[in-house]
Amino acid sequence: MTRFDQIAADRAAARQATLTKPAGSLGRLEALAVFMAGWQGTDRPTLDRAQALVFAGNHGITAQGVTPFPPAVTAAMVANFRAGGAAINQLCRVAGADLGSVALDLDRPTADFTQGPAMTSAEVDDAMAQGAAAVDPTAQVLLLGEMGIGNSTTSAALAAATFGGRAEDWVGPGTGAQGAMLAAKVRVVTEGLTRHAVTGTHDTLAAFGGREQAAICGAVRRARDLRIPVILDGFICTAAAAVLTRDDPDALSHCLIGHESAEQGHRRLIASLAMQPVLSLDMRLGEGSGAAVALLVLRAALECHNGMATFAEAGIV
Numbered sequence: 001m002t003r004f005d006q007i008a009a010d011r012a013a014a015r016q017a018t019l020t021k022p023a024g025s026l027g028r029l030e031a032l033a034v035f036m037a038g039w040q041g042t043d044r045p046t047l048d049r050a051q052a053l054v055f056a057g058n059h060g061i062t063a064q065g066v067t068p069f070p071p072a073v074t075a076a077m078v079a080n081f082r083a084g085g086a087a088i089n090q091l092c093r094v095a096g097a098d099l100g101s102v103a104l105d106l107d108r109p110t111a112d113f114t115q116g117p118a119m120t121s122a123e124v125d126d127a128m129a130q131g132a133a134a135v136d137p138t139a140q141v142l143l144l145g146e147m148g149i150g151n152s153t154t155s156a157a158l159a160a161a162t163f164g165g166r167a168e169d170w171v172g173p174g175t176g177a178q179g180a181m182l183a184a185k186v187r188v189v190t191e192g193l194t195r196h197a198v199t200g201t202h203d204t205l206a207a208f209g210g211r212e213q214a215a216i217c218g219a220v221r222r223a224r225d226l227r228i229p230v231i232l233d234g235f236i237c238t239a240a241a242a243v244l245t246r247d248d249p250d251a252l253s254h255c256l257i258g259h260e261s262a263e264q265g266h267r268r269l270i271a272s273l274a275m276q277p278v279l280s281l282d283m284r285l286g287e288g289s290g291a292a293v294a295l296l297v298l299r300a301a302l303e304c305h306n307g308m309a310t311f312a313e314a315g316i317v
Contacts, residue, residue, distance in 0.1 A: 004253065005041040012037030012045070018310040028278070032256075032298055033305035039229045039254055040140065044306055047299055050097040051139035053219060054081055054088060054288050055131060057212035058109035059150035060118065066153045066185045068176050071109060077147050077287075078103045087285055088145060091292035096299070097143055102134050104211035113157065114191040119206045119214070127211040131218030135226065142223045143258070143295060145233045145288020146212045146240070149175070152263065155239035157189045157208040159265055161198050162242055163272040166190070170265035172235070201247045213240035220244060224254050231291040231298070234261030234284060238269055245273070256298075259283055259290030 012034045017023060024030065036045035056078050058071045080086045081101040092099040104127055110118040119127070135142060148154075152174030159170045167189035177185055196207035205214045213236070220241050223230045232238050232255050244251035252273065260266055260280040270277060278294040311317070 004038040006038065008041050008043055009034050009038035011043035015043055016305065019308045020311055020314050020316060026304060029301040029304055032301040036229060036302060039227055045302060047140050047302055049139050050141045050143065050295055051136045052092050052097040052099045052143035052145065052288050052292060053134050054101045054145040054147055055212035055215040056101060056103045056106065056147040057210040058106050059148060059154055059210050060109045060112040061153050061188060062150040063112055064114065064184055064188045065181060066177060066188060067150050067174060068181065069149050071149045074147055074149050075106045086287060087289050088287040088292060091289055095292045095295040097292060097295055100134065102130060102215060104130060104215060110210055113208050114188050114195065117206050118208055121202065121206055124202055124205045124214050127214035128218030131215030132222035135219050135222045137226050139228050141231060141298065142219065142228050143231045143288050143291040144216055144219060144237050145291060146216065146236050146286055148210050148212050151210050151212065151236050153185050153188060154208055154210050154213065155236040156265055157192045158204060158213065158243055159239045159269050160189060160193055161204050161208060162246055167193065169268060172264040201243050204243050204246060216240040217244055220255065230255040231258045231294050232256065233258055233288045233291040234286060235263040235266035235269065236286055238266065242269060242273060256294065258294035
């Protein structure tokens with residue numbers, strides 16, 4: 001598996017120590033520059049090409065009354081992405097990312113995971129392959145997002161299966177579930193966890209996941225092979241990618257979590273992964289929106305890293 005270039009990272013850290021600022025005064029921006037250096041294999045990392053991908057899928061679990069919106073909204077939002085009318089379009093434009101959307105069999109939802117596996121093994125393989133194929137090998141960073149009515153429920157199940165805990169620990173309102181609907185989400189996640197005994201990435205995705213979540217896993221793996229750093233979006237995107245750690249604890253070392261979602265399970269998920277989000281803005285939209293805002297911060301980190309004068313260059317002794 002492709003590894004972090006520690007020599008390049010050390011050289012980037014050494015450059016940071018010579019720039020015209022007190023040591024450590026740019027805080028996380030310095031660490032982000034070093035992170036990018038290690039994955040690009042150069043002490044002067046750049047961001048000329050950023051790719052954003054939004055994967056979309058539909059879920060059979062919606063038949064259990066876990067969301068206030070019908071599955072048809074998934075396809076409508078994909079059309080909105082392609083027409084340029086969604087939040088992610090505006091954020092990618094200002095952040096300088098090329099946006100693509102991949103709809104995965106929207107007319108064929110996954111199965112209801114309280115009744116059986118959500119996907120067959122072949123369906124998981126196909127979705128992961130589509131995710132991998134969508135990654136641009138020339139990208140210098142990859143932003144990942146999702147769209148899928150019902151996928152906050154499947155994400156709670158994926159997170160609970162991966163890290164343990166009760167359904168109540170992971171289930172949140174998603175697109176606005178309250179009262180009886182929120183209780184239904186807890187119930188179906190509990191039933192799913194009772195029904196399915198899973199141990200690895202593939203069978204966890206098959207038991208609970210959506211096609212868009214399997215595609216995220218495929219994209220994350222492909223990006224690792226290509227040494228492309230990844231910015232994950234919020235709870236749903238992170239829960240999907242986290243399933244990869246069932247097979248490889250180091251699977252997300254090339255990833256950043258763009259933001260801490262307002263969805264209640266995300267903070268627990270971040271802690272379980274021992275990762276630190278770039279931002280915390282009370283966002284919970286999905287679509288890759290938090291990842292796109294985090295890209296602006298990453299660009300700021302590299303502009304300072306590459307553009308600042310050193311003390312020697314500035315004649316400061």
